Amino acid sequence: MRNILIVFSLVFVFSISAQADQYQCFTPDIAQQAKNLIEKKKFIVEFCSNCSATDSNIKKINIQKVSIKQENCGSQIFIEGQIVRGIKPPVFGGDCTEKLEVNNPSQKLKLPFNETLDLAYEYIWDEENKQFITIAEALGLDIKNICIKHLILKK
16 A cells, blocks of 8 residues: 555656646757747746746846757757846735736846746747747647746836
8 A cells, every 4th residue: 555655745846847848858859949939038037937936027037048959858949048037926825817917027146047948838929819829839849737927027
């Protein structure tokens, strides 16, 4: 019985963590499309609505360089840039919503950012709809289990 509980616990833990990294690795073709899209932007906004409270700050990241790295899982997008703003999101009680409106600006920062991206939690400005959408959505990828699909940063 104890072994069965351990197995179910491991399955549960791995299923939760798998959702948090849904678009970190992809085919070379999708990686190139993502790179081309990101290179047209001056900045991205990072917000992991499914992450813990300490990791859930909204970060505005100025882009300096975009590259594709090959890893065991496939191709990954790597950004070199600078976090220039940190925004503490309002507490939304874990209830999922299609849009999140956040007051902007908040805390000004100048911190280095050198990380691979999960395109389900990185947002770019969608001029047509006047809101931030995930890069995954902009590429037409299917997003699962994301609480916040669109961000609106109010002045």
